[in-house]
Amino acid sequence: MSTVASALRGAPASPPAAPLLSAHGLGRRFEVARGAGALLTRRPRRFLQALRDVSLELAPGETLGIVGESGCGKSTLARCLSGLDRPDEGSIRWQGRPMATGSTPLQRARRVQMVFQDPYASLNPRMSLAQTLDEVLQVHALAATRGERADRVDELLLTVGLAPRLKHHLPHALSGGQRQRISIARALAVGPQVLIADEPVSALDASIQAQIINLLEELRERLKIAFVFISHDLNVVRHISDRIAVMYLGQVVESAATEALFEHPAHPYTRALLAAIPQTDPSRRSLVPALAGELPDPTAPPAGCSFSSRCPWVVQACRAHEPALLEQAPGHAVRCSNAAARRARTLDPIASQGESRVSAR
């Protein structure tokens, strides 16, 4: 277990270092496209708030998992962290200093790299594996001669578990798992300190998923890279992450060390998300959905707490005030005024009023 994770459990093994990458109060909004009719009738412009006051920190070598469902803002967050998109509010820092200060775009690209969900779409279909990797090395001037670059390409392929003899193949000749390995090799080519993986295994079959997750974990150990691992699959995130942030409607609603989050989930949304995972134990079945209702319209989120429209524990105050993300226990932050008032533990399954109300529904 890394020192980061133990520090988060309240037992610091070493003095906390400045985070490698941090986000402070990120906000990002997109204008919703209007049809010609709306322009003629001068309907007001509408905005979708994809990120709202998102702050997080990533320590060197740490793996931060980000979970949430479609439209929660996790991909927008990934794009902002990697510099592919700019937040409208807030800032992104590198080792405590603003990301852009004293660095060129290429330098920034060498710090943070991304791996995308769909390896079919994120590789150029007309470039061989060798060309894809060689281009990166050329752009970043990472090898002096053609021969050096060729050696480095072979080395990168071996790093991600591909035989160098595949290097003249085009992406279509590879399987999904092999393509995802190439996406990872391309990201590693510049020697990044942070790898942001946005649903990297979601398009793959279970047996191949496990191969790629093992590869990522192996690379993390060997190259000491910090990971931001984004997924909707809580089992995968649990396996790979030291710490997890749960997002709902553009906000972080809970963040904690992995085991703390799974053992003592405090936010009602986290609890619903955990309960909705189909368990492989057929004796534990229920006919009651973990969460009722639908995701609200993101252009018009509910007043007060954004989860108030679906929360089984909602009280009047939840609709009146937007709760802040507050630390309930060392390293365990929750955005729920109810949880704050009653402390996280009172929402635990045993001897909890709230739980019996939920199971009765």
Add this chain to the structure above:
Amino acid sequence: MNAAAGSSQLEVEDLRVRFTTPALDLTAVDGVSFRIEAGEVFGLVGESGCGKTVTCRALIRLFGGSPPSAIGGTVRFAGRDLATLDERAWSALRGSEISMIFQDPMTSLNPTMRVGTQIAEGLQRHRGLTAREARAAAIEMLAAVGVPAAERRHLDYPHAFSGGMRQRVLIAIALACRPKLLIADEPTTALDVTVQDQILKLILKLRNDIGMSVLLVTHDIGVIAQTCDGVAVMYAGKIVESGATAQVVNRPAHPYTRALLAALPAHTRRGDPLRPIDGEPPNLAEPPPGCRFHPRCTFAIAACREIVPAPIEVEAGHRSACLRAGEIG
């Protein structure tokens, strides 16, 4: 699964589906047999390309633009051999007694028709309802699948619905005529986990209300464990293991099922590496000889390369097509 012959809702025996093009000759489904009782939710689980979708499509003879060159074996629905049906009889059966929902709720609806009309269509056609009656029934059906404000929303077009709500609309269309069998091909794969949870529980509830049988196709063993009474595991066009869900999930008797379960992150301690299945599924145009799983199997012996294993009963109703099933189960 042990019911006497003839009493099952659906009986599939030795189903074979072959696709032939000038460049290619492959048998996507190769000798698949299973039966589904009345009111049973039966799961078909396997990875991409294992033939589970082709199996579904062969059951209702709907292949879209790329029909197979040959379909073999027998399919009996409520005792009737479906091979004897002509195109008219098929049209009367599909959407009425057998319905199907597909993986992608975004492309399976007609974008130019109000959802209420799409639900009412089948009722008018198959049940002879008047337009007015069908509309009332459509609204009732929309409400039954949990679409709020159904009396207003039946007038909306598909684009006005979220992914989860569109899948509910598809279920409403499929179930409007109260079919005896619902075939659901990866009905929740495109959906978020809390929406998946809602939809699966809705299907179970409607099964209880209507008493239909369900064939649920998925790649997710968790979904099988939470939803199905019986299950068959497919690999490379063949069923490798079948039985009651608890038997197959708790006591897997085929190396592939075991490996599939072991590969799940939930079944590995944090910090330990996952246990993937090495290699990739075979190309069905040139399947390996003997057992199709042998190149990836940790239990493989020399005989596995030559003998195509027949299903062996390892306990009542639980079969495994593995030469070493007795040692594994």
